[in-house]
Amino acid sequence: MSAKIVDGRIKNIKQVKSPYYNDRPINQPISLLVIHNISLPPKQYGGPYVEQLFTGKLDPNEHPYFAEIYQLQVSSHLFIRRDGEIIQFVPFDKRAWHAGKSVFEGKENCNDFSIGIEMEGCDSDDFTQAQYQQLANVTTLLKQNYPIKNITGHSDIAPGRKTDPGPHFNWHYYQKLVNQQTQINAIINQLNSIKYELQHLNLWQPSPPAPEAFLSEQPFALDTMQPHEWLQWIFIPRMQALIDAKSEIPKFALHPYFEEAFKEVQEIEVNKLLTLIKQLDELATNQSIVE
Ligand SMILES: [Zn+2]
Structure with a gap:
């Protein structure tokens, strides 16, 4: 609400x-x-x-x-x-x-x-x-x-x-709905925190990558996009669409990929971003205890 x-x-x-x-x-x-x-x-x-x-x-x-x-x-x-x-x-x-x-x-x-x-x-x-x-x-x-x-x-x-x-x-059903709603709100907040962190790191782009980049069939579009580009242009909009459609949020694990992808990065401080991504993974996974 x-x-x-x-x-x-x-x-x-x-x-x-x-x-x-x-x-x-x-x-x-x-x-x-x-x-x-x-x-x-x-x-x-x-x-x-x-x-x-x-x-x-x-x-x-x-x-x-x-x-x-x-x-x-x-x-x-x-x-x-x-x-x-x-x-x-x-x-x-x-x-x-x-x-x-x-x-x-x-x-x-x-x-x-x-x-x-x-x-x-x-x-x-x-x-x-x-x-x-x-x-x-x-x-x-x-x-x-x-x-x-x-x-x-x-x-x-x-x-x-x-x-x-x-x-x-139906107390059980009511509690389940409350838990789902609470989880969705937490995920929305977390996505916003990730967006702000990307902006803070100057990784939030004003315009999208070329249209071909979106045609990638690789996970994380890793052959056509930078990790942060995938977050901004694929992942966050997709999550937003699921939330708007009141669809179930799938479980996912982004942190292993981002930890690996950011290993070589020296010039920016990615620790906070990685922590936020890890927390997001956990929020998506926790829905199993909602049942
Ligand atoms: Zn009464």
Whole structure:
């Protein structure tokens, strides 16, 4: 997700202000993500009623169930609809009222130190692919911005009282998506670091090699390009295309070739570049533990 958080709010998503929040206690870092499910009326999707509940505007006459709950003062930071739309109600640096009486690893009042995410759903339906993808995206974004250490379900911090996100929430799949997203972000950062290092070494070229050079059938185009040219004109664009297409990143090992290729080089300091390439190899290889 190329989204950004400014003043506790995700830019460019729908913002609906809830009155149901207050300040977090001081010295309580945001360390926990709590996943919930909600649908209003229960098991019905797409209506305006969750937004109305979280903003104190639910009409008790519209549905018998609403009459039971319309006076509740509840909110969450985020609500992810079935189609993947994300709505934010409370800035992350404020305390939303989503967890109620709760305890995580001995610490009570999870609202103090958590971010609450409501998935539009119920305990008896699968969640949608779009929801998992968006949940993984915001999880990665939140982890970049806050010291989140754990992710849990409402039922885990309020057992006996709450059952959401329920047995249909696929924790394994969610974790896998988060790991993939985290890995992709790390690879993007690493590619940028390699680009900056090539620029720093004056090896980043303003214009590409001759078209014939791209026709090489050798690994690393080693008969037609310099190692750094291959990085700039073949490898980095190819990786970028895979990432843009959301294709799987293959495992690769560039470091042995570059270490060999740079052996004779005396006039430039390639150690940092080699280290960056080695780290990139490791990032691509580590995806095996994602499964
Ligand atoms: Zn809940």
